[in-house]
Amino acid sequence: MKPQAPRVLLLALEHSGALLFAVILVTFGILQPRFLAPENLVNILLQSSATAIVAIGMTFVLVTAGVDLSVGALMFIGASIAGRMALAGGSPLLVLPWMVGVGVIGGALNALLVTRLGILAFIATLGTLNAGRGLGLWISQTRAMNLPDSFARLGAERWLGIPLPLLVLGILTAIAHGVLQQTPFGRQLLAMGQNPEAARKAGIPVRRHLAAAYMISGGCAGLGGVVALTQLGAVSPRFGEFYEFDAITAAVLGGTSLFGGRGNIFPGALLGAVLVKSIFNGLVMLQADPYLFPMITSVIIFIAVLFDSLRRTWIARLRTRTVLPPPAPSV
């Protein structure tokens, strides 16, 4: 193998998300020029905001080499409670904060299962996913609930000309990016994902940080639920379904590794969420067969995850263990 080849390949793998994004935009733009119209681009952003918010929370869990499958279910529980409260006459500002609270509590439960009982994150959150959907159905009595107009108005509200969902997303992105990149907590989270044993030895409070990561993920799921609810104006029994899949996809497309230790919120998770939703949006505009949507998105996701594993094998191969002294550096 020539020494240059892996470096170019690595560079491509590192930016696989951006590459895919470019390919998708150009492809849809050629097939349907209206796809690139400014109003459609804003539309895509609006459609992405809930997924992006959930993906941002998910990134905190993924960098620890964990996963949170329960996000969609937590959105649903929160929305069901909010729906009941709203129908009983609660105003949006009174009702919606509960959804975030429900998410944080659900995240705390996940954290308990993972850090205290030592259950694998995948299994623990798969459990809370199923239990959570059941609980949501019970609370909502499996009925669809149409919320008062005051909720939907909130979703269409603009502040200084910026749609409220985008404003929420922007503020959350700034904070989350800062926390991951610029706080001791964020950096220690990345260290834990890279090598939990060494992190423990270094004196990082591994369990406490892990718990915080799941609670952040739950809280972001709740906030994502708020945005989705105000955009839809209704709670259906399928509210929040498949958000875990979209959020993990968005995070991975944005350069977060499922193996932990690597995570990116801005532009990563944000870009990933927009990418996922532009595929959806583009397919709708092309009037593709809706039954094909899941297959097409899945293929794209598999490619993204494949890149992630490839990146790991390549990095590992570039750093094979050596026992011989390295050749003297030529000065």
Added chain:
Amino acid sequence: MDPAPIPTPLLRFEGIDKAFDGVKVLRSVSFDILPGRTLGLVGENGAGKSTLMNILGGNLRPDAGRMVWAQSPYSPQSPADAARTGIAFVHQELNLFPNLSIAENLSLTRFPTHGPFPWIDRKALHHRARELLGRVGLDAPPEMPVERLSAGERQLVELAAALGTQAQLLILDEPTTSLSAREIGRFFELLARLRSDGLTLLFISHALADVLRHCDDIVVLRDGAVAAAGRVTDFDVPKVVQRMVGRDLAQIFPQSRRSPTSPHPSGPPLLDVRHLSQPGILDDISFQLHHGEILGLAGLMGAGRSELARILFGLDPCRNGVVLLNGIPLPSGPRQRLKAGMAFLTEDRRTDGLCLEASIADNLTLVGLRRFVRNALGWLNRPGLADTVRTLRGAVRVTPSARDSQPVRTLSGGNQQKVILAKWLVTQPRLLILDEPTRGIDIGAKFEIYQLIRQLADDGAGILIISSELEELIGLCDRALVMARGRLRDNIPRAEFSQERILQAALPA
């Protein structure tokens, strides 16, 4: 020499005992570490150095004895306790986080922040990093990710991290194994400078010449006990080696007085290894192994012995060279080698050699399972299996109290190893590669395993055995190869065996 007043020890070990599963690894270890000096701690692999350091670092608790730090009792419950006390470790396996920057690695649990806000003060962070990097003489930007550094540079970052904890006692565990000769020279200059700043150093190394040249005091561990201690000026390399190994062989191998087997190196070789090279791991390895011969492979940890074994068995790739079995070149991959009559017992028997939750019977018959297929449907011949299990258990004397259906996990290390050896008896391998077959096994079980190995060889199999216990190699083998840094350094016939000669070849020049 004028006897200077003996200073109060910075750290004192008093009668430390430690046993794992009934095997004693530390026996009443007592010695002092004096402040402002460098203590060299030497001993063979398995002499108890790592266990002692794990106790010192709060990862393990001693069974008996105590430690005294600056005249007050010291009993760490966690690595954090050790760090608070003022003890810092520079490990053989690096504990850095390659995904983070140098500066972040140096301040991982002590990030400077902007006043009351949790935001990292990057300026202060990089300033601190530059200062620490300056102390270890590494010229690299603080924001560079550690994954871009060489092994030697990472070692310096690790040292800088230890300095950053304001430690009084610095434990250096084989810090020079990954360094080039020039880097080693610079490293010792650096250590001398740190000591003159008032730091106390504990230096663990196999490089005896370096220990004698750069340390003030020396402690030799052997079989978990202090075999010698004193000033380095009272020692030289042969004396240290003698203390490291010095023991009468007859005590360990009372049965090695077996009838001298006929000299084997005649006829065509069973295994012929020609010019094996893999960059960074092996450098031009050539040797032969004959039918009925037990060939030992000696060397220090990291010399490339296990890597050679894995390559021979086709588990790892190899760039150059050929391996011939009975004159026929071996195709790649372990499956083909199993078919050709090779077997490999890895050094980690619990994860690589056994299905721990499966029963003794299932483990015993795992390798040869195809031989028990009864008909075209692929059904197993259960009575035949049971017969075989009975025969095998008799042959290797797995403890009679255990039922065939009992999970292997519940057996002692010695019995587990017997199960592994026995399962290969089914296929009657022609070449058996054993990596540390008696590690962590009590002396009684060792004898039975030695006998089993000898019996396999007498039946015509060739045996390649990797061991870090020199007594074992000398007692068991017909010939020994010595590796160091990926190269074959010596090829010693049984008549010329001596621990000194093997160690001399195994120690880095």
